[in-house]
Amino acid sequence: MGRFLLGLSLLLIIFLHNSCRKNFGVAISHGDFKVEKDTLFLDSVFTNIASHTYRLKIYNKANKDISINRIYLEKGSQSFYRLNVDGDPGKSFENVLIHANDSIFVFLEVTADINQLTDPVYEDKLVIEDAIKTDSVLLTAFVKDAQFFYPQKYPDGSKQTLVIYTNPDTGETSEVYGFFLTGDTTLTDDKPIVIYGHMAVPSGHTLTIEQGAHLYFHYNSGLIVWEDATLKVNGSLGHEVVFEDDRMEPEFDNKPGMWNYIWLRENSKNNDINYAIIKNAEVGIVAYPSQDANPVLKIKNTQIYNHSLVGIYGVATHIEGENLVMNNFGMSAINLQVGGQYDFKHCTFANFRNGIRNEKSAAVYIST
Template identity: 45%
Template sequence: MRYLYGLAILSCLILWSSCRNDFETVASTGNLEFSRDTVYLDTIFSNIGSSTYNLKVYNRSNEDINIPTVRLAQGEASNYRLNVDGMPGKIFENVQILAKDSIFIFIENTFDINNLPTNPKEFLYTDQLLFDGGGNEQKVELVTLVKDAVFLFPEKFADGTTETLNLGDEENPFLVKGFFLEDNELTFTNEKPYVIYGFAAVPNNKTLTIEAGARVHFHNLSGIIVEQNGTLITKGEKSNDLEVMENEVIFEGDRLEPGFSDTPGQWYAIWLRGSLSSVMNFTTIKNSTFGILSDNSQLTLKNVQIYNSSNIGLLAINSAVTGENMVVNNSGQSSLAIQLGGIYDFRHCTFANYWNEGFRSFPSVSIENTLGDALAADLIKADFKNCIIYGNERRELSLFKSDERAFNFNFENSLIRFEDPNGEFANNPLYDFSNSALFTSIVQSVDPKFQDTEKNNFNIEKGTSGAENIGKNGVGPDFDLNGTQRGNSQQDHPDAGAYESIEFPQG
């Protein structure tokens, strides 16, 4: 359906080029020019259609020309699809181009890797777009990398309905497209990527284990749900190549084109609903609506990065969360939002927000012991040690409490951006940075000198960073997110945040 709809739009957009008066033409002599000699359709998963790519064909001559044939070399058997000057197909005859004019050819691809005699993990699928024939033949290469994957999706029933999960109760149902993982699906390996449609749910008292190097991709409005007493364990490990991250567990959308590599909101969330003892290590979560949504759950996060969340990176509601060596950035609202109290302990974490997709009215870190107007619960503790809280707004920390419930927090040896030039918060005791019961050894609003916030690179610069050498000894972990050992002496204190400072390359 998406393909047909896309072709209909394309046909409408270029209909004018097919509705022209008859004109005299000469045959093509092999002098066509092309916007590129090879069209690389970016990597796709088997059975998932590519984006639409375009090729422009130019007639630079002073005469109107007629191209006897434009076709795919594999003809009707090709897995590529064309739209030539507003007409869909795979073989075209008598394609005309006015003098000093051009036409567009739009190209798409869907390939089933299971049709091959063997079933490789990756397959380079190629074809050629041929213009004319004989001595006048010209060609443009078409190339696509196709990846095999494990597809997980809700069942479609004979009556046309789709399997659903009820996230509410019998009296107040809240249905979403989804399914419970079977016992034989509760281990994700690194042999093939996983592509999930709808919500894949971990049942009560079951554990989903994701091995080091695994890649999990989600279609639009999809995610993972861990039900009450269920557990999620990601066993990522430190990678040798920090660009490839070969041992990292990565959660992201199913659009593999470079244009989607940093696009927020492509899928929904990892949603913990009463999860017990979930642990994530060396894991990257990107391009979701919520990175992690922890609702009344227990969660340990070690060496976790969350980027490009259209709403919130880590939303914790009345949960118990421990985090170390975390980086969260680029969230449409907050990078970390704590609501309805709970228990929290963050060490050497970088909570930043350099959202550039539009206006942002929420701080990087928001802490509340309420949820809406009606609910409140004890914030038993929210401790931040050796952390960075920063971003491109003046105030990147928000504290809001109900006096009816406990509201205990402490920031220690951390860099916090909080500027109050007009004294709006001068009489609010929650923001009394001189109160050592709440704030100890805080550096306020000094640039951490991140290496490249647009590329989610939160290394800090040696010699200039406001986070350098301000950490408290003995907080741990002993090694930063790069694997560099932290300082731990009177002369060499650790730096705040997830990274020890480094020399930036010059130029």
């Protein structure tokens, strides 16, 4: 039995030796790598705000491992671009191993200060080199100056919030991440306007948005008009006021649910929207009732589309609408609850959404 086990062990050792790869060494690269693309567009980014992460691959097409001498940014440590090569962050990497017939990921981001640029089109090169071959990828981003609105962050790490509901029985509150504007405010088309959290118009004051202004809302952000406050949107033909999300990559151009809503709270008053484009939110406009005899909202010449839930959601409110075009909603273009007073003229309400449809997916849904 002992001789049998000894013989079996020797056979196993011989089998494993013959089955193993004979060459564990790394061959010096001779131009066997291939880069996925020669240009990477990081699209538009706002000044001093990190872009989203982009990626590309470097392939080893050879049947043996290679070591790339160096991967780096041409502008070096002064570059506004950042790299992560196969899991390691930095701006320059040496002796990067790529296994035979394998690849590595290179992840890229950019955070640029437009005040340090002579041209808003900011470029650098990702360089991949060895002793035989050098390749490069042109990196391009368009940097936009912008005006930013965001809640305060306190020394203890907490953030500014807005109380949107107080339970009358328990006193418990519901809050959202947000802030009040300071008094009457006018937004113009001077710079793009980027909003983080919920920007609120305080009671007794008016937010006026002039023609051509472009508002970008970060994820889980919105605009709230408080009791006794007013929103005035003064767009014009060809110079519409745009409300949309802050993802500027082409694949997000018509993606719904990327921000929250424009919310006209109970007893807001005399809200006017003329020549606006409202897109890619969860709900375009939420309108609550008011004790004022005038309409809560007058809205004209406006496009509302690509919202994950509803275009206009009215609760026992008063809305006058004229020349509206509305399409593509997860539920309905118009959803009217608990009665109210509505007058829509020369409007197109459509809903060509994909997926399962029911009565709440109709273009117009009314529940009294």
